Each structure stands twice: as C-alpha cells, then as structure tokens.
Amino acid sequence: MMRMKRVLLVCLLALVLPTIANAQSGATVEQRVFLNVNFGLEGTSHTVNDSGAVPLYDQTAVFSGERTIGRGLLFDLSGGYRVWQQLSVGIGYSRFSTTSDVDYTVSVPHPLFFDRPRIVTVPITGLKHTEDQIHILFAWEFPVMENFDISIVAGPSIFKVRQDVPTTFSANEVGSPFSAVTITPSTSVQSKSAVGFNIGADGRYMFTNRFGAGVFLRYVHGSVNLQAPGTDVVSQSRSSLQFGAGLRMRF
Numbered sequence: 001m002m003r004m005k006r007v008l009l010v011c012l013l014a015l016v017l018p019t020i021a022n023a024q025s026g027a028t029v030e031q032r033v034f035l036n037v038n039f040g041l042e043g044t045s046h047t048v049n050d051s052g053a054v055p056l057y058d059q060t061a062v063f064s065g066e067r068t069i070g071r072g073l074l075f076d077l078s079g080g081y082r083v084w085q086q087l088s089v090g091i092g093y094s095r096f097s098t099t100s101d102v103d104y105t106v107s108v109p110h111p112l113f114f115d116r117p118r119i120v121t122v123p124i125t126g127l128k129h130t131e132d133q134i135h136i137l138f139a140w141e142f143p144v145m146e147n148f149d150i151s152i153v154a155g156p157s158i159f160k161v162r163q164d165v166p167t168t169f170s171a172n173e174v175g176s177p178f179s180a181v182t183i184t185p186s187t188s189v190q191s192k193s194a195v196g197f198n199i200g201a202d203g204r205y206m207f208t209n210r211f212g213a214g215v216f217l218r219y220v221h222g223s224v225n226l227q228a229p230g231t232d233v234v235s236q237s238r239s240s241l242q243f244g245a246g247l248r249m250r251f
Helices: 002-024
Strands: 031-042 046-056 057-069 072-084 087-108 119-146 146-173 181-205 211-226 234-250
Touching: 031 087, 031 211, 046 087, 046 146, 046 234, 057 119, 057 146, 072 119, 072 234, 087 146, 087 181, 119 181, 119 211, 146 211, 181 234
Parallel strands: none
Antiparallel strands: 031 072, 031 234, 046 057, 057 087, 072 087, 087 119, 119 146, 146 181, 181 211, 211 234
C-alpha cells in the first residue's frame, strides 16, 4: 500500500510540475499596467510680488512685499496602461507645500491729515503655499537592457494653487497726536486653477516581473493668477524642475 502511494505521488508531481513551470513562464509575459510611487523634490524656487490697497481713515493704505516660493518635498503618484507597442497613456498626481516669511511695507494714512502717510514694515511669518498638480501622461518606452528601460513622458498638466495672502491691515495708533502706529495684519487663503504642460523622463529597473525601483525627472510649466479682496492680481509663472525616486510596479 505504501509503495502504491509513492507511485501515485510521483504521478501527481509529474502532472503538476509542468503546469507550475508553464504558469511561471507565462508570468514573464510583458505586463501592460504600471504604477509608480515617488518621493522627491520641487527643485526650483521663484519670487512673487504681493501688493494691494485697502481703505483706512477714508483714505487708502498701500502695501507691498516680495515672497519667495521655495523648494519643497514632493509626493508623486502615477499609473497607466500600455495601449500600443511602447506607447502608454496614464495620469499622475503631484503635491508639494512650502512656507515663507515676508516683510511687507505698508503706507499707512494719518487719521487727522491727508497725504501724510506713515511707512511701517510689517513681518508676516508662515505664509503657506500648496500646489496640487494633475498630469496627463503620454509615455514612450525605450528598452535599454534586460529589466531596465527609460520612458520619455509628456502631456498637459492642471495646477491648483492655494496660498495665504494678506487681506487687511488694522492700524493701532500710538502716542499723541498719533505720532506712531503699529499694524496688525490678517490673511486669507486664496486658490486658483490653471492649465500648463509637463515633459520628462522615467528610468526603472525591475527586480522581479512585478516590482522594481526607478527615478524620474520632470519639467512643469504653467501660470496662475491669484487675487485677494482689495489686492492686485498676483501672477505666478510656474516653471519648475521636479525629480525623485520610488517604487515601480507592473501588472
């Protein structure tokens, strides 16, 4: 009986092992779906001029300041499907946030006299700038060697910018007759969306048929106009270089 069981086991393995081998070889068929998860850096900074005017004492208080939108950490997620030969179509999402400190120069009207403004410097700290970007991706893949390829990627991008901007400046008169003044600012969050474009490259090495690692480099351009109540339009031309690395998956 024991010998019969051994014979049956050998026969069963003889049937199963070729099936497993065929399944493994079939797993090497080129996958068509890709998913990339990256962490990186918004590699460029730009300067924005904030300015505006608000009513005060039946006159006008004028303010201006120069803000630097600095470099920030970037989260990037993208996925797509191979539609023809080496051409894939996909969608990506990027997000970065940064804060800045700005010294605003405010021309404060005098409460008793016309055309006698006082010039006050008002520092505002922790002004936040956040960008959410959606990228439509058209990627053409160039195999370089076994398990390693490079893709050239381009397409339109949609930007949503949220930014803290000054809206009012409250005057606190000091001394007599109002020989000095201090300013208390207030801010609000303004947001706007716009359309631009992206172009870049992605290199990936697959350790297995499904999982690998890669790096990306992307140039993004767009322009967004923000305007808080009582302020001038602030035009932000976004020409930035993004780069990073992360996980590559294929299915």
